[in-house]
Amino acid sequence: MKCPKCSKEELVDSVLADDLAVKTCKACKGSWIASEDYQTWQAKQPQEKVTPEELGEKLNIEFGQSPLDTRAALCPECSRYLSRAKVKLKTPFFVDRCQQCSGIWCDYGEWDILAQLGLHRSIEQLFERKWQAQVEQQQLLNSERQAMVEKMGDKVAEQVFEIAEVLSQHPHGDFALAYLMRKVVSLQETQRR
Ligand SMILES: [Zn+2]
Ligand SMILES: [Zn+2]
Incomplete structure (x- = not known):
């Protein structure tokens, strides 16, 4: 299986979060999380969703995205273009996911930041339009309050x-x-x- 971002590199077996089996690229250090492996891992985790309010409080985290973050990529399993969902930190980044096989691609560092935000256990939330709209609404409220304080x-x-x-x-x-x-x-x- 080839890296969706570097295309020539072969992905190698690795683990995230101790017990989540993934395929990692040695060149860009991004990870492919096959849908089945993610679901198996997810089933063992606390079933917690992140509310827009909780997320809104954490969006000030500093994060330097991978230079490959915005590069369009094909699914390494079914060769379809990966969909992207934005995580709206001060410096936003995208998580990629295949609409067909539901596999997930995290560029270097993205998994750790998702874990800090509590979103790593429910990455599918990022791809829900309604939830994203609520996050946006929450951010507007937060910046309005911030302006008032200033x-x-x-x-x-x-x-x-x-x-x-x-x-x-x-x-x-x-x-x-x-x-x-x-x-x-x-x-x-x-x-x-
Ligand atoms: Zn790569
Ligand atoms: Zn796929």
Whole structure:
């Protein structure tokens, strides 16, 4: 079996995570995980899915991708183009998977980063459109909060989040919001005079 990324190199037997049998390329150090081997290994693992909230907290991990990460590749088992799923770290990378045989390709370092994110036990999640959309939504929320902290400082930002939470739950939240707007705007106008 040839390496999907280096094409001339033969893949050799190896293991990931102690007991997951894989085929590894000596040249690029990427690993091919056959679907059957992955499922066998997965069955022995805790059946935990990673929620978008959990993932959102970890996406600041630094990671230097393999230079071959974005290279299109053919499945070493059935020669079809591998699909790619993005892992949206600060420096994003792609995990490749064959739609036909469900085999997975991890470029060098990707398995370890997936393990840090807790995603190595459920790589199929990355290929679910709905889950990816939820992760994106979560990231938007996180960067919105981050921007608030940067502009307002920790303490005020925390109070803003708290009042926003209270008002969004309250049946007359809009009344209080209108009050806040009037107060803030008239205060700013007074200061300008
Ligand atoms: Zn290779
Ligand atoms: Zn395949």
